[in-house]
Amino acid sequence: MKKTTFGTAAGLALAAAGLSFAYAAQAAEKTTTDDMASYAHASLMGLDGKPLGTATFQQTADGVMIMLDVNGLTPGAHAVHIHETGKCDASMKFTTAGGHFNPMMKTHGKDSEMPMHAGDMDNQTADASGHLKAMITNKGISLADGQTTVFDSDGSAIVIHAKPDDYKTQPTGDAGDRVVCGVIERGRAK
Ligand SMILES: [Cu+2]
Numbered sequence: 001m002k003k004t005t006f007g008t009a010a011g012l013a014l015a016a017a018g019l020s021f022a023y024a025a026q027a028a029e030k031t032t033t034d035d036m037a038s039y040a041h042a043s044l045m046g047l048d049g050k051p052l053g054t055a056t057f058q059q060t061a062d063g064v065m066i067m068l069d070v071n072g073l074t075p076g077a078h079a080v081h082i083h084e085t086g087k088c089d090a091s092m093k094f095t096t097a098g099g100h101f102n103p104m105m106k107t108h109g110k111d112s113e114m115p116m117h118a119g120d121m122d123n124q125t126a127d128a129s130g131h132l133k134a135m136i137t138n139k140g141i142s143l144a145d146g147q148t149t150v151f152d153s154d155g156s157a158i159v160i161h162a163k164p165d166d167y168k169t170q171p172t173g174d175a176g177d178r179v180v181c182g183v184i185e186r187g188r189a190k
Helices: 002-038
Strands: 039-046 051-060 063-070 076-078 080-083 124-126 132-138 157-161 178-183
Touching: 002 039, 002 051, 039 157, 051 178, 063 157, 080 132, 124 132
Parallel strands: none
Antiparallel strands: 039 051, 039 178, 051 063, 063 132, 076 124, 080 157, 157 178
């Protein structure tokens, strides 16, 4: 009878050890999974194909927070958009990134009567040295699965234009050439 009790206790202890090991492994995996689900990044390149900076994306309850840090722009205001295809080919002047990210099929521009494209955002201003550092919240996109995810089958890109967005010209905002492009990738920048 005693032996049986001991056996059961040992068995329970072993089971508990096994459980805590499994829990630790699961917790470690969860951190990585959370990082991959909550963060994204893009390496930004210019028309010469060279790196100009980074964009960091973080999923929040209020949308996706985008932190931009990019050099080599002309001083002044620039349109910043999420474009619908995750392909940045400098030799094609970044037309490979497609049009504005617009999964909900809306009209462009916050000054139009219809709700804007998910990829539309406020213009951002580069300083006199061509450096642009900004934090933008985009409520129309998501890093999570679903209709507004930037991680659809062909991915998405963040694009900076030569000119500011006029917030009304269809469907582009008359923002001029695409001068910076970065493919949005899961997880934090390495
Ligand atoms: Cu654009």
